[in-house]
Amino acid sequence: MAILEVNNLEKHFGSTRVLEDISFDLEKGKALAIIGSSGSGKTTLLRCLNFLETPDQGTISVGGSVIFDAANRRSQTDAEIRKKRLHFGMVFQSFNLFPQYTALKNVTLAKELLARERPDFKANKKAILEEIRQEGLELLKKMGLEQRANHYPNQLSGGQQQRVAIARALALKPDILCFDEPTSSLDPELTGEVLRVIRGLVEQKTTMIIVTHEMAFARDVADEVMFMDKGVIVERGPARQVIENPQEERTRQFLAGY
Amino acid sequence: MFLTVIGALNEGFLQTLKLFFITLLGSLPLGLVICWGSMNRFPPLRWLCRFVVWVIRGTPLMLQLIIIFYIPGMVMDQNPWPAGETGRFLACAVAFIFNYACYFSEIYRGGIQGVPKGQQEAGQVLGMTKGQIFFHVTLLQMIKRIVPPMSNEVITLLKDTAIARVISLQELIWAGYAFLKTSHGYSNLLWPLFFTGVYYLIFNGLLTLFFGWLEKKLDYFS
Amino acid sequence: MKKMISLALALAMGLSLAACGSKDAKNTETTSDLAYVQDKGTLVVGITEFEPMDYQDDNGNWVGFDADMATLFAESLGVDVEFQLIDWDSKTMELDGKTIDVAWNGMTLTEDVKAAMECSNPYFNNAQVVIVKADQAEKYQTVESIKGLNFSVENGSAGMEQADAYSLTYTPAQDQATALLEVSSGTADAAIIDYLMAVASTGEGTSNPDLTYTVSLADEQYGVGFRKGSDLAAKLNEFFAEKYADGTMQQLAEKYGIADKLVEQ
Numbered sequence: 001m002a003i004l005e006v007n008n009l010e011k012h013f014g015s016t017r018v019l020e021d022i023s024f025d026l027e028k029g030k031a032l033a034i035i036g037s038s039g040s041g042k043t044t045l046l047r048c049l050n051f052l053e054t055p056d057q058g059t060i061s062v063g064g065s066v067i068f069d070a071a072n073r074r075s076q077t078d079a080e081i082r083k084k085r086l087h088f089g090m091v092f093q094s095f096n097l098f099p100q101y102t103a104l105k106n107v108t109l110a111k112e113l114l115a116r117e118r119p120d121f122k123a124n125k126k127a128i129l130e131e132i133r134q135e136g137l138e139l140l141k142k143m144g145l146e147q148r149a150n151h152y153p154n155q156l157s158g159g160q161q162q163r164v165a166i167a168r169a170l171a172l173k174p175d176i177l178c179f180d181e182p183t184s185s186l187d188p189e190l191t192g193e194v195l196r197v198i199r200g201l202v203e204q205k206t207t208m209i210i211v212t213h214e215m216a217f218a219r220d221v222a223d224e225v226m227f228m229d230k231g232v233i234v235e236r237g238p239a240r241q242v243i244e245n246p247q248e249e250r251t252r253q254f255l256a257g258y
Numbered sequence: 259m260f261l262t263v264i265g266a267l268n269e270g271f272l273q274t275l276k277l278f279f280i281t282l283l284g285s286l287p288l289g290l291v292i293c294w295g296s297m298n299r300f301p302p303l304r305w306l307c308r309f310v311v312w313v314i315r316g317t318p319l320m321l322q323l324i325i326i327f328y329i330p331g332m333v334m335d336q337n338p339w340p341a342g343e344t345g346r347f348l349a350c351a352v353a354f355i356f357n358y359a360c361y362f363s364e365i366y367r368g369g370i371q372g373v374p375k376g377q378q379e380a381g382q383v384l385g386m387t388k389g390q391i392f393f394h395v396t397l398l399q400m401i402k403r404i405v406p407p408m409s410n411e412v413i414t415l416l417k418d419t420a421i422a423r424v425i426s427l428q429e430l431i432w433a434g435y436a437f438l439k440t441s442h443g444y445s446n447l448l449w450p451l452f453f454t455g456v457y458y459l460i461f462n463g464l465l466t467l468f469f470g471w472l473e474k475k476l477d478y479f480s
Numbered sequence: 481m482k483k484m485i486s487l488a489l490a491l492a493m494g495l496s497l498a499a500c501g502s503k504d505a506k507n508t509e510t511t512s513d514l515a516y517v518q519d520k521g522t523l524v525v526g527i528t529e530f531e532p533m534d535y536q537d538d539n540g541n542w543v544g545f546d547a548d549m550a551t552l553f554a555e556s557l558g559v560d561v562e563f564q565l566i567d568w569d570s571k572t573m574e575l576d577g578k579t580i581d582v583a584w585n586g587m588t589l590t591e592d593v594k595a596a597m598e599c600s601n602p603y604f605n606n607a608q609v610v611i612v613k614a615d616q617a618e619k620y621q622t623v624e625s626i627k628g629l630n631f632s633v634e635n636g637s638a639g640m641e642q643a644d645a646y647s648l649t650y651t652p653a654q655d656q657a658t659a660l661l662e663v664s665s666g667t668a669d670a671a672i673i674d675y676l677m678a679v680a681s682t683g684e685g686t687s688n689p690d691l692t693y694t695v696s697l698a699d700e701q702y703g704v705g706f707r708k709g710s711d712l713a714a715k716l717n718e719f720f721a722e723k724y725a726d727g728t729m730q731q732l733a734e735k736y737g738i739a740d741k742l743v744e745q
Contacts (some may be wrong), residue, residue: 048384082385090383096376099479100398110384110392155480172384327569328577335511337578340563341522345579426566426574439657440529441538445680446657446687 010057029205056197087223089174270433284355289362369400409469513710532736546568588638602701632668639672
């Protein structure tokens with residue numbers, strides 16, 4: 001069964017239509033790569049899934065229940081949106097780490113704040129915080145950053161920062177992890193370490209949507225590839241097939257540039 | 259003579275310091291409220307806050323002091339300010355707090371707007387509330403950004419307290435100036451007025467050190 | 481919910497602003513100033529430090545001819561006296577703003593003062609005198625001889641009125657002390673100040689041993705100023721008459737060394 005279902009999503013910025021009738025679904029444990037030139041709407045799509053933008057039309061469902069419906073979006077309270085967006089994790093192009101906190105604190109902050117809402121937080125404060133800390137260290141270890149837990153972002157390389165950001169997104173155990181061009185801000189020699197981490201996540205069957213310009217990576221790592229142009233989905237299929245043998249003319253033209 | 263003068267100046271300086279600290283205590287948080295109002299999505303509140311900021315920043319503090327202290331008694335049967343020094347000090351505190359809150363609110367606004375939007379978004383996607391994002395993500399980054407302009411403003415505040423003498427608050431400059439006329443039995447003494455400069459210099463030196471320390475303290479991130 | 485809070489806050493701020501403006505209408509019934517002062521129980525006396533009229537003794541209490549008279553006057557009204565140092569330039573504003581009740585500090589009764597305040601009868605004879613350097617005093621003993629000098633006079637003072645009346649060249653100064661400073665530092669040739677002040681602060685044994693006073697330009701008188709329309713002025717006139725009749729005023733004037741200039745009440 002599909003964990004994510006997107007139906008007829010539409011988004012305008014003023015009079016510009018950025019997304020037009022976007023519908024797709026994603027199976028649990030699969031990795032979907034979205035490719036396309038800049039301005040094709042792929043980043044906006046990710047931002048809609050994460051409630052950073054509000055779509056004008058359409059619905060988004062996770063695990064069978066509708067979490068967003070443009071028809072009655074006004075009825076959503078901030079608290080409800082907050083809960084629903086936790087279905088998704090987001091890794092930004094520019095990392096967006098919190099500069100005033102260590103790598104570890106970046107990973108654990110949101111979880112600590114969430115834990116405060118637990119009724120037993122006051123009673124077990126120490127134990128809960130220690131548990132969160134251990135989980136955070138574990139995640140950093142998975143990212144190969146156990147030595148960097150107490151470093152501040154400005155003491156880390158771009159690749160290390162992005163790996164901290166991935167750990168931060170994973171900390172809340174989202175159903176679907178979204179990557180918005182995770183290597184575009186990195187020097188070429190640093191992209192490898194980030195891509196290796198993402199490849200590891202694919203092997204562990206993490207459900208992911210990856211907006212990327214790394215065609216070879218999309219082909220080798222993703223299960224499926226979706227090509228977007230001018231706000232619509234042009235083509236979608238198994239990764240190797242779309243990259244190596246695209247069916248649509250527009251896809252072919254786009255890939256010819258790589 | 260020297261001791262008498264120093265005693266009088268100390269008394270004035272105490273008033274100066276009292277006004278200085280009470281103004282900070284009131285205007286630092288009030289500035290945040292005005293800043294929140296002037297960035298609010300609800301237009302009437304936003305316009306009102308920006309209007310107030312415009313009026314208060316656009317008119318001399320000296321004029322505000324005169325208006326706030328004298329006008330109420332002219333239009334009402336009785337002056338609402340408490341009698342004696344207390345009333346004068348209270349009027350000064352209110353005018354200074356409002357005035358500086360407006361300046362601070364604009365500095366805060368610049369500071370908040372200077373924090374990249376991505377920081378807020380990162381907090382949002384991690385399920386934080388607006389309050390949590392402000393206090394745990396934005397605030398410290400904003401503080402780091404506003405330390406240099408704030409240190410300027412705070413040093414100016416210390417010197418601006420001298421304006422309070424327009425409604426006869428007996429602060430440091432008043433105390434020094436009084437000796438030029440007659441004070442504590444001494445007349446036509448010029449040096450006490452100049453000597454007040456030493457007080458301002460020393461205290462501003464301490465402020466400069468404090469802000470330098472604060473800036474260094476926040477140097478660990480960028 | 482959030483909009484409600486915003487709206488409430490906007491309203492509250494708006495109202496408080498409006499409240500400042502809406503009270504104007506309420507000035508109809510002019511209650512007696514005497515009743516107002518007796519009702520609140522204190523007479524706030526606006527002063528500056530001005531020996532021998534108002535100055536602090538060693539214990540920090542305000543004494544002097546004016547201070548003592550004010551204390552007695554408050555006593556006769558059955559209220560406490562409170563002395564408030566003020567910026568003398570703001571005295572009318574202080575009165576109108578009800579932040580003081582009376583300006584009582586060796587105040588010269590000029591036309592401007594009489595127009596702005598309800599004044600008592602004069603109680604003391606004063607003069608405006610010309611201040612020059614002591615070593616040049618011989619040259620400037622007549623009104624004619626001072627015409628070419630550059631003067632320094634307190635802004636808005638009786639001295640400035642005289643400078644205008646005699647068409648003298650002058651620069652306004654902050655106060656009389658500054659005017660004296662200008663003369664001793666040579667930035668002005670001469671100053672015009674109160675006779676009382678001239679006696680107290682020029683010549684041997686004062687803070688300006690190098691200065692002296694020469695020509696007397698105008699005889700003038702001191703009075704006490706209340707809010708315009710106040711019934712306290714008449715009350716004070718009665719009080720003066722009473723205290724002159726029983727000799728209290730003369731005794732006090734004697735005590736502060738100004739008996740020769742006291743005006744008969």
